[in-house]
Amino acid sequence: MSAALDIRGLTKEYVAGKPVLRNLDLSIGAEGITAIIGPSGTGKSTLLRCINRLVEPTRGEIRLRSAEGSIDMAKLSGRALRLARRRIGMVFQEYNLVERLSVMENVLCGRLGYVPLWRAWLRKYPDQDIARAFQLLDAVGLPEHATRRADALSGGQRQRVGIARALMQKPDLLLADEPTSSLDPRTSVEVLEMLTTLAGAEGVPVIINIHNVALARRYARRIIGMSGGAIVFDGKPEDLEDSHLTQIYGGEDWL
Numbered sequence: 703m704s705a706a707l708d709i710r711g712l713t714k715e716y717v718a719g720k721p722v723l724r725n726l727d728l729s730i731g732a733e734g735i736t737a738i739i740g741p742s743g744t745g746k747s748t749l750l751r752c753i754n755r756l757v758e759p760t761r762g763e764i765r766l767r768s769a770e771g772s773i774d775m776a777k778l779s780g781r782a783l784r785l786a787r788r789r790i791g792m793v794f795q796e797y798n799l800v801e802r803l804s805v806m807e808n809v810l811c812g813r814l815g816y817v818p819l820w821r822a823w824l825r826k827y828p829d830q831d832i833a834r835a836f837q838l839l840d841a842v843g844l845p846e847h848a849t850r851r852a853d854a855l856s857g858g859q860r861q862r863v864g865i866a867r868a869l870m871q872k873p874d875l876l877l878a879d880e881p882t883s884s885l886d887p888r889t890s891v892e893v894l895e896m897l898t899t900l901a902g903a904e905g906v907p908v909i910i911n912i913h914n915v916a917l918a919r920r921y922a923r924r925i926i927g928m929s930g931g932a933i934v935f936d937g938k939p940e941d942l943e944d945s946h947l948t949q950i951y952g953g954e955d956w957l
C-alpha cells in the first residue's frame with residue numbers, strides 16, 4: 703500500500719525547550735481508519751493540527767501524497783498552504799458548524815476553497831456541487847434536513863453534517879479530532895459507522911483521535927498509542943494488549 707502521509711521527525715514546542723510532540727515518525731497508508739489513543743495532554747490534537755497546519759510544527763516533515771502530487775505541509779505558506787489545506791478534511795469534536803446557516807449551506811462550505819469567493823458570497827454554488835451535497839446528505843441520513851438551520855439539529859445530526867462537509871471537500875485525507883466525545887454511546891457508534899462506511903466508499907484514509915478504546919478497537923484498522931508526546935504502540939487492534947494500555951495510560955487499576 704502506498705503511503706498517503708509520511709511524517710518524519712515532527713516536533714512541536716508551544717514553549718521553547720518543552721516538546722509536546724517528540725520527533726515523531728509516522729506513515730499512514732492510503733485507506734482505512736487509524737485511531738490515535740492516549741491520555742489527555744499527550745499531544746493527539748496537536749499532532750492532528752500540525753498535519754493541516756492549524757498548529758505550526760516546530761520541526762519536521764509532513765508529506766502528503768496523492769494523485770495531485772507530493773507536498774510537505776510543514777513547508778507551505780500563503781496560497782500554497784490554502785490550496786494544500788483543501789486536500790485535508792477535518793471533523794471536529796464540537797462540530798464547528800455555522801449555526802445560523804442551513805444544513806445544506808454548511809455542507810457546501812466544504813467547497814469554499816474551490817469555488818470563487820464571489821460565488822460563495824452570493825451563495826451561487828455550481829450545480830454539480832449542490833447535487834453532491836444532496837447526495838452526501840442522503841448518505842449521512844439527513845436528506846429531509848437540508849433547509850433546517852444547523853442550530854436546530856441534535857449533536858449526532860450535527861456531526862453527520864460535519865462529516866458530509868468534510869467529504870464535500872473531496873479530501874485526500876480526513877482528520878477527526880474526538881468526533882464522538884460529545885455524543886452518547888449509541889450515537890457515537892452510529893457516527894463512527896457512517897464515517898467508516900463513507901470514507902471507505904470514497905477511498906479516503908482517516909486519522910481519528912479517540913478516547914474510547916473499545917470504539918478504536920472496533921473501527922480502526924490500526925491503532926497508534928501515544929504517551930508523553932511519543933508513539934509507544936503501533937499495531938493492529940487485536941494486538942493491543944493490557945500491557946500496552948498500561949504503557950499508554952499508566953497504572954492498571956482502571957483496566
Ligand SMILES: Nc1ncnc2c1ncn2[C@@H]1O[C@H](COP(=O)(O)OP(=O)(O)OP(=O)(O)O)[C@@H](O)[C@H]1O
Pocket residue numbers: 716717722740741742743744745746747748749
Ligand atoms: N495553544 C497552546 N499553547 C500552549 N500549550 C498548548 C496549546 N495547545 C495545547 N497545549 C499543550 O500541549 C499539550 C498537548 O495538548 P493536546 O491538546 O495536543 O493533547 P491531547 O492528547 O489532544 O489531549 P486531549 O485528549 O485532552 O484532547 C498539553 O499539555 C496542552 O496543555
